[in-house]
Amino acid sequence: MAGRDARAGHDTARRVLRWGICLGVIVCVGLAAPAAAESLPEAMARAxxxxxxxxxxxxxxxxxxxxxxQALAGYRPQIIASLSAGLQQVRNLLPDNTVQSATLKPWQIGVTVTQVLFNGFKTANSVRVAELQVSSGREALRNVGQGVLLDAVTAYTNVLANQSLVEAQRANVAFLRETQSITQKRLNAGDVTPTDTAQAEARLNRGLSDLNAAQVALAISQATYAQVIGNPPAQLQPAQTVDRFGPRNREDATQLAFNQHPAVMAAGFDVDVASTQIRVAESSLFPTITLQGSASKSRDNDPTLGTRGTDQASVIGQLNQPIYDGGTAASQTRQAKEIAVQSRMVLEQVRSQARTAAVSAWVANEGAKIAVSAAESEVRAATVALAGVQKEASGGQRTTVDVLNSQQDLIQAKARLIGAQRDRVIASYTLLSAIGRLDVKTLNLNTPDYLPEVHYHQVRDAWHGLRTPSGQ
Known part of the structure; x- marks a missing residue:
């Protein structure tokens, strides 16, 4: 009986060790991918x-x-053509009490050209405002691009990590099923008590629950991936960090964020916009000088029937000086000044936020490095501990629950390692985003960079046309 129990203990130890080795192999395979798999730079380019x-x-x-x-249109002449025609019944009573009547068919055609010569520099300042709005918009676009690329990195690494976690939990369930089966056989042989089988069964059910949770998390991350990247994930290659593009130290990170982050740049342009808007509002207080030329031809439009037609041409200069408009211009000027004050405060706020984000990103990236190193050490120690517990269990010095606990410690350590590796990649990209360098050019992604200035030059000097440069 003692020999049979010893052989059963040795068989149990060998099987537990075999499943522990398989578990480690499956987790490693989950973290690696075939050469033909999609890489993170490819996913970012698609997004x-x-x-x-x-x-x-x-x-x-x-x-x-x-x-x-639209602002440049203020420099250009305004041309208006007019045409009118109709029927007119005329009945004139003459001094000799005679009646003169006629049915006229009057029509008139004319053209008027108006050119603004001076409007208190409103056009010039309006053009300046529009150009500054374009510059601010470009920085806002760059900031959105950073956010999309960072979302792509997060979605990619979440899928990669959750795939590895699912495989690890599947291996864990297989290990627990084998342990539960062996424990049941040993119970039938009288080598263990029903408590051991109950413990093995409870741990198996916990493993099934953990596997289900990992599968749910994977399904959610896959849906998010499809939303951000544009297609469902397939096989994914391991993601690499981008520390080579990052700052050298915390001071460099804060300085770059303070000066180069697109949100800061956009806020700076917004200050210039608000300051220039003050001059636009003040232009309403200046005189306006216009030159207007017109020419017209009319026929049968004289109800006195004295003339049959009239041809006219004129050139008129006009000067208008506002005297009092009820206080509208003054109020608009005061309002523009307050908006300028607000925009300067917003700029300081954005700079402070950028500085804080850069420090947080730097600290998080450095912390992620330590977390990965600690998790790797934990996995190595847990692996050694499991092997030791298995040997001790085969010698009768450890129980089944000791083996189960040690194996659970190992799977949890590997789950933490997977999470730390994911966080490490995301943290490096977050740091790059915090200093304003998370873009196609810096990362050298295999996709053409979107150049907003191309469209700007296509439409800036367009005098007419309803179609956009894209043909819409």
Whole structure:
């Protein structure tokens, strides 16, 4: 009987050790992918091309570009053509009490050209405002692009990590099923008590619950991936960090964020917009000088029947000086000044936020490095501990629950390692985003960079035309 129990103990130890080795192999396979799998740079390039959020922001920027030709229209003449025609019944009573009547068919055609010569520099300042709005919009677009690329990184690494966690939990369930089966056989042989089988069964059910939770998390991350990237995830390659593009130290990170982050740049342009808007509002207090030329031809439009037709041409200069408009211009000027004060405060707030975000990103990235190193050490120690417990269990010095606990410690350590590796990649990209360098050019992604200035130059000097440069 003692020999049979010893052989059963040795068999149990060998099987537990075999499943522990398989578990480690499956987790490693989950973290690696075949050579033909999709890489993180490829996923980021696809998101940069197809993500609805960034494409909507590009459309918004193209609409902002149109503010410039609208402002430039103030320098150009306004031409209006007019045409009128109709029927007119005329009945004139003459001094000799005779009646003169006629049915006229009057018509008139004319053209009027108006050119503003001076409007208190309103046109010049309006053009300046529009150009500054374009510059601010470009920085806002760049900031949205950073956000989309960071969302792509997060979605990619979440899928990669959750795939590895699912495989690890599947291996864990297989290990627990084998342990439960062995424990049941040993119970039938009288080698263990019903408590051991109950413990093995309870741990198996916990493993099934953990597997289900991992599968749910994977399904959610896959849906998010499809939303951000534009297609469902397939096999994914391991993601690499981008520390080579990041700052050298915390001081460099804060300085770069303070000066180069697109949110800070956009807020700076918004200050210039608000300051220039003051001069636009003040222009309403200046005189306006216009030159108007007109020419017209009319026929049968004289109800006195004294003339049959009239041809006219004129050139008129006009000067208008506002005297009192009820206080509208003064109120608009005061309002513009307050908005300028607000925009300067917003700029300081954005700079402070950028500085804080850069420090947080730097600290998180450094912390992620430590977390990965600690998790790797924990996995190595847990692996050694499991092997030791298995040997002790085969010698009768450890119980089944000791083996189960040690194996559970190992699977939890590997789950923490997977999470730490995911966080490490995200933290490096977050740091790059915090300093304003998370873009196609810096990362050298295999996709054309969207250049907003192309559309700007296409429409800036357009005098007419309803179609957009894209043909819509």
């Amino acid at each position: 940069y091309q197809t993500n609805p959020q960034i494409n909507a922001e590009r459309a918004r920027q193209r609409a902002t570009d149109e503010n410039v030709p």
